[in-house]
Amino acid sequence: MTSxxxxxxxxxxxxxxxxxxxxxxxxxxxRQQFSRWYYKNTANQAAYAHAERxxxxxxxxxxxxxxxxLKEARLIRPKRSPARALGLAAxxxxxxxxxxIGWMEYNAETVTYVTRTGEQQTVTLIDGSSIDLNTATCLxxxxxxxxxxxxxxxxxxxxxxxxxxxxxFNVKAGNLxxxxxxxxxxxxxHNDAVSVAVLQGAVEINGERMDEGYQRNYQPGTGLSHxxxxxxxxxxxxxxxxxxxxxxxxxxxxxxxxxxHSVRFLFADPSVARETLSGTFDSSDLxxxxxxxxxxxxxxxxxxxxxxxxxxxxxxx
Numbered sequence: 455m456t457s458x459x460x461x462x463x464x465x466x467x468x469x470x471x472x473x474x475x476x477x478x479x480x481x482x483x484x485r486q487q488f489s490r491w492y493y494k495n496t497a498n499q500a501a502y503a504h505a506e507r508x509x510x511x512x513x514x515x516x517x518x519x520x521x522x523x524l525k526e527a528r529l530i531r532p533k534r535s536p537a538r539a540l541g542l543a544a545x546x547x548x549x550x551x552x553x554x555i556g557w558m559e560y561n562a563e564t565v566t567y568v569t570r571t572g573e574q575q576t577v578t579l580i581d582g583s584s585i586d587l588n589t590a591t592c593l594x595x596x597x598x599x600x601x602x603x604x605x606x607x608x609x610x611x612x613x614x615x616x617x618x619x620x621x622x623f624n625v626k627a628g629n630l631x632x633x634x635x636x637x638x639x640x641x642x643x644h645n646d647a648v649s650v651a652v653l654q655g656a657v658e659i660n661g662e663r664m665d666e667g668y669q670r671n672y673q674p675g676t677g678l679s680h681x682x683x684x685x686x687x688x689x690x691x692x693x694x695x696x697x698x699x700x701x702x703x704x705x706x707x708x709x710x711x712x713x714x715h716s717v718r719f720l721f722a723d724p725s726v727a728r729e730t731l732s733g734t735f736d737s738s739d740l741x742x743x744x745x746x747x748x749x750x751x752x753x754x755x756x757x758x759x760x761x762x763x764x765x766x767x768x769x770x771x
Contacts, residue, residue: 464501467491472505562598567591569609572714572738574692582616583623588642588692589714610642612653612693630672633658637666640689648672651684697737701730704753704766715740715762722767726753 471488474480492498567587569575575587580597587593591609596602599621604613606627615623617636625632627643630650637655641648650659651669659670659678669684688698697714699707705727708719714737721727729751735743744755744764756765 464497465504468498468501468505469508471502472509562596564594564596566594571716581618581621584614586612586614586693588612606641606643608643610640610692612638612640612690614638628672629674630659630678633661635663646674651686651689653684653686653690691734692737695737697735699731699733699735701732703727704729704731704751707731707747708766711740711743714738717762717764720758720763720765722765726766726768729753 471491474484475488492502567575567577567585569587569589569591571590573589577585577587577595579585579595579602581602583602585593585595585604588610591611592607593609593611594605594607596604601621602618602623604623604625606625613623613625613634615634615637617623617634623634625634625641627641627650628646628648630648632639632641632650635656635658637657638653639655639657640651640653649669649671650657650664652664652666654666656663656665658664662678664670664681667684667686668681669689670681671679673679685698685700688700691698697710699710705721712718717740731747731751733746733750735746748754748769752769753766754769756767757763758765
């Protein structure tokens with residue numbers, strides 16, 4: 455993303471108004487002039503909101519010697535009489551530093567990672583964090599000076615986060631925002647339903663803390679569930695190429711298989727879908743899995759003429 459000189463000019467104007475309005479020397483005429491400037495167009499309003507946000511975030515920054523004027527700017531904080539302390543030279547210095555920070559934020563690159571059906575991938579981020587992407591997953595990563603922001607568009611991923619006190623790590627999945635508190639956690643998104651499991655440490659989900667060993671589920675219409683104990687072995691099994699089922703209904707079992715293989719399952723009788731299955735299986739070997747199901751349960755699997763469509767029915771005695 456490249457810088458727009460017009461946007462940069464507006465941001466500098468907004469920063470100048472920001473400091474002037476806090477000054478005891480600000481007159482009624484100044485306020486009227488600001489009001490006319492502010493309501494002239496939405497671009498001015500957006501620039502002023504950005505200036506306010508940059509100032510609020512400035513105190514959270516680490517020392518960055520690569521940003522000209524930042525160290526000095528952090529020491530110059532608006533008090534009851536900021537105009538006296540700042541002066542024109544200091545105002546220019548602060549504006550320059552904040553503009554530099556602002557454009558670093560705007561220009562931060564967003565990288566998209568995608569896995570196909572049956573594929574998995576491990577990504578190491580520049581901050582030392584890592585992400586394991588499960589099958590059929592798509593996520594966007596944006597790491598900037600002030601924050602680390604991930605958007606999970608579809609699928610499932612385990613986040614192993616390198617904690618930074620001053621730079622947050624947030625994952626957006628559907629209607630949930632997961633904020634890291636130094637942790638490893640799994641997030642799964644499917645048809646707007648979200649599941650979050652904490653494997654180590656703790657997270658905040660929409661502002662509510664959840665500790666290690668628990669998970670919460672979100673369903674559209676019903677909202678966020680209460681915390682429940684998590685089966686960490688089952689959650690992490692996919693990283694090792696396994697699927698673990700514990701008294702799982704066949705309808706859930708085949709739905710899981712459809713995530714890892716380009717297949718579709720049908721049930722000849724609804725009661726077959728309610729039959730339960732337990733065991734550990736290789737997620738990549740569909741034929742072995744189906745053969746095992748026929749041995750474990752009183753069901754048969756028929757490969758229909760349509761490509762990659764299977765019918766599950768009760769086995770005939």
